[in-house]
Amino acid sequence: MTSEQDILSELRSMNSPLAGFSRNTPFEVPEGYFDNLPEQVVQRANKEILPAGTTMPHIVHPDYFDTLPAQLLATIRQQEQNKKTEKPVRRINLWRNVRWAAAAVLILAIGVGSYRVFNPQPASVEQQLQSISDEAIMSYVEDNIYAFETETIINYVNTADMNAASMQINKNDIENYLQETGWQ
Numbered sequence: 001m002t003s004e005q006d007i008l009s010e011l012r013s014m015n016s017p018l019a020g021f022s023r024n025t026p027f028e029v030p031e032g033y034f035d036n037l038p039e040q041v042v043q044r045a046n047k048e049i050l051p052a053g054t055t056m057p058h059i060v061h062p063d064y065f066d067t068l069p070a071q072l073l074a075t076i077r078q079q080e081q082n083k084k085t086e087k088p089v090r091r092i093n094l095w096r097n098v099r100w101a102a103a104a105v106l107i108l109a110i111g112v113g114s115y116r117v118f119n120p121q122p123a124s125v126e127q128q129l130q131s132i133s134d135e136a137i138m139s140y141v142e143d144n145i146y147a148f149e150t151e152t153i154i155n156y157v158n159t160a161d162m163n164a165a166s167m168q169i170n171k172n173d174i175e176n177y178l179q180e181t182g183w184q
Contacts, residue, residue, distance in 0.1 A: 004023070
């Protein structure tokens, strides 16, 4: 097999669309095209060469190069003096300080919040009793009056120093109350 047939069989095995194309070139070169080509290229290149101009487009003054070193030195000295007189500017990086402050505030807030969550303040007895309505307390006492110790109730009444005269309650008022509530 020739190399051309090897290539075609390989292209067919890969299902390449190139395997179906014709091997003949569609372009033709005229007879003797490459025989005179180098001479033709050189002729065309020689035609394109432009003659050099006699006038210069820029004019330099006659004493320009005589004064150039002095001008350069004066410019350099002026720049050195400007550098000496300029004070260095000290920049304060404000955003870095703001970020540190924000981080500190955030850590402080997290710490205080965590402390309050993990160590809640217990409500005092007075606050707990204020949250319970008087009707609920009276209902509880009426329902569970027999569960209380009689001595505890008597001691509490004696220590409270409450007598009918100090509260200005009549005996008639007490009797009326007992009759209304069904105690008598």
